[in-house]
Amino acid sequence: MREPVLSLKGISKRYGPVPVLKDVSFDIYAGEVVALLGENGAGKSTLSGIIAGSRSPSEGSMTWLGQPYAPANPAEAIDKGVVLIHQELQLLPELSVAENVFIGRWPMKNGVVDRAQMVRRAQEQLARLNLHIPATRKVAGLSTAHQQLIEIAKALALNARLLILDEPTAALGGAETEALFEQVRKLRAEGVGIIYISHRMEEIRKITDRIIVLRDGEKVQEFADSAIPVRTIVESMVGRSLERMFPSLPEPQPKTMLEVEKLTSAEDAFRDVSFSVKAGEILGIAGLVGAGRTELVRAISGADPVASGSVKLDGEVLALKSPADAIARGIVMVPEDRKEQGLVVAHGIGENLVYANLDRFASRWLTPSAKRAFADKAIAAFGVKGRGEQPASDLSGGNQQKVVIAKWLMRDPKVVVLDEPTRGIDVGARAGIYDIIVNLARRGVAVIVVSSDLEEVLGVSNRILVLAQGNQAGILSREEANDVSVMELATL
Structure with missing residues (x-):
């Protein structure tokens, strides 16, 4: 032996x-x-x-x-x-x-x-x-x-x-x-x-x-x-039967919420990208590493500069100079690295939830009771397993991600961008994140999901935009999209 x-x-x-x-x-x-x-x-x-x-x-x-x-x-x-x-x-x-x-x-x-x-x-x-x-x-x-x-x-x-x-x-x-x-x-x-x-x-x-x-x-x-x-x-x-992983998707509404026209990165990460997202629609973005996926959604969210092209929200052209501009107009982004870019992990769950929503408190002074009430509401709404006073570092990856998502969704945004929303999250917690994404669409929010997990992007998307080496390779409907058709475009 x-x-x-x-x-x-x-x-x-x-x-x-x-x-x-x-x-x-x-x-x-x-x-x-x-x-x-x-x-x-x-x-x-x-x-x-x-x-x-x-x-x-x-x-x-x-x-x-x-x-x-x-x-x-x-x-x-x-x-x-x-x-x-x-x-x-x-x-x-x-x-x-x-x-x-x-x-x-x-x-x-x-x-x-x-x-x-x-x-x-x-x-x-x-x-x-x-x-x-x-x-x-x-x-x-x-x-x-x-x-x-x-x-x-x-x-x-x-x-x-x-x-x-x-x-x-x-x-x-x-x-x-x-x-x-x-x-x-x-x-x-x-x-x-x-x-x-x-x-x-x-x-x-x-x-x-x-x-x-x-x-x-x-x-x-x-x-x-x-x-x-x-x-x-x-x-x-x-430890239980798993009937499904991905929820059924709602039909998008007729109204176009977000329009991107011939958008080109100032750093040449992507070129001449055009697409639209309707209210209640989930648009997946797929592509190999280096295709420009993250750079594209950062530009839409005001975090990266663009050389040319436009971003329209509700038909109005936006002049986004910073993420604060995008947030003020109703576009929020959950970044791929939650610990470096999404949370102050040494601070409490409540603090992290409040940081993104300070302008929503009418009073000049944020009282402990107001902060506690706001945090408790967000924790309950998004199923975070933790208490407001707990450091975010104490939470599992899935619950940390729920905090990042919750802090932005408490703003009632019009467009939500999620970059690698389930990175490092276990199967059970993933199902909870997918439910949140689909429920956003049911509420009429336009949702963009970037993912390296092909099964995930196929499972949660109404349509899929595929990038290849910074170029727009195509947009596939849910009926057209499968692992073969996506990878054929991603490797052009």
């Missing part, structure tokens, strides 16, 4: 009296990819942290290559060959790509950093991921997708024996995801064990060998084969 590279026996973790993990046991073998699945709060991150040395178990034990294994910190785990790639990016923006790849492990020559070797080796790792950027450039200004690939390049440079990938494709498009999968297959063939955490069910079936499911801190299911129905996997995660 094969000996596992990593074995967990009875791993439990408590924070005070609160159990987070309960008696979790499983093995990981060399040359296999094991999916670790569960809703937000199921214990995946805590378990990953224990394996990678950032947390210690309250009970239980681990072995590594048959020997006792209890890393006191991540450095000890890395020395053994165990590397965790976090979902949250941990790059230093003012350092170069190469410096980030080798930070703390600089290649040395004659007592000084061998920068030529560092850049050469970093460029090799980037090439393995089909990321064609200079290793000498700063990380600052790179897209989220490119930063995610740099995080993966860091792990590849460590020659890991066990790699834990936490939502590695959350910010990646189709081409980047395939490049990552190619590397995962190569690492598997080289005998590397991989724990793969993702909320994208189709990629779980595509890249993993077996599946371990956590629910409420316990291992509730282990599937020996990942080629099982998605519904079966999801129902084991949520």
